[in-house]
Amino acid sequence: MTRVATSFALSLWLGFHAVTGLSELAHLAGVTEIAGQPLEPAAGTTVAASIFLAALTLGTAGLIVVALRSLHGATDRLRRQGEHLAFAGIGVSSAMVLAAFLFGPPLAQVFDRVDLAFWSIGLSLVAMAFDHAMFTADDPDDELTFRKTLAAIERSVPDASRRRDPMRAGDEERR
Incomplete structure (x- = not known):
């Protein structure tokens, strides 16, 4: 079973963090628009603040990328590691x-509406x-058991050509 809700929540946070970081780097490089579209103003008021925010x-x-990759790993150890990394990413x-x-700028300029950011954090934690x-690892024995059960059900259902209707038995004998 895949982790759709967690993957969705982490992907949204991944996009948010990546765009914010790249936007800060663009401002540091003196880029104020991309393809004719102006960028949001830099959140960092100083070069040091912009470098800190970008980093x-x-x-x-990057942490969330590794978490997503690990969450969909093949082994239980990787999936557990992915859960821990996902909670760490949401923790950051x-x-x-x-x-x-609590402290305002420069982080307050990253999150225009802190109240909505709190909601996003809460919903992400609920999804995770x-x-x-709900997550259960796929077990190869489950498929084999399922196939055996289907075969047993098929064997237990009488074949239509061998089945006789007791009400019509007399009709067939009379013919």
Whole structure:
């Protein structure tokens, strides 16, 4: 069973962090528009703040990429590692939102609406908890058991050509 809700939530956070980090790097390079579309103003008010924000957001995006890759790994160890990394990525995002709420700029400029960011964190945690509770690894024996059960059911159902209707038995004998 795949982890659709977790993958969706992590993908949204991945996109957010990657775009924010690349936007900060673009501002550091003096780029203010891409393909004629203006970029949001830089969140960092100083060069040091912009470098810090770019490193923090791109590092978090990288963490989430590794988490997504591990969550869909082939072994239980990889999947457990992916869950831990996913919670770490959401933890860093939570810390950023909390810092934006408590301390203001430069993180407050990254999150225009801190209240919506808190909702996003909460919903992401709910999605991850739901997937953790619902996830079961695919077991090759399950498929074999399923096939055996279907074969047993097929054998237990009488064949239509051998089946006789007791109400019509007398009709057939009279002919």
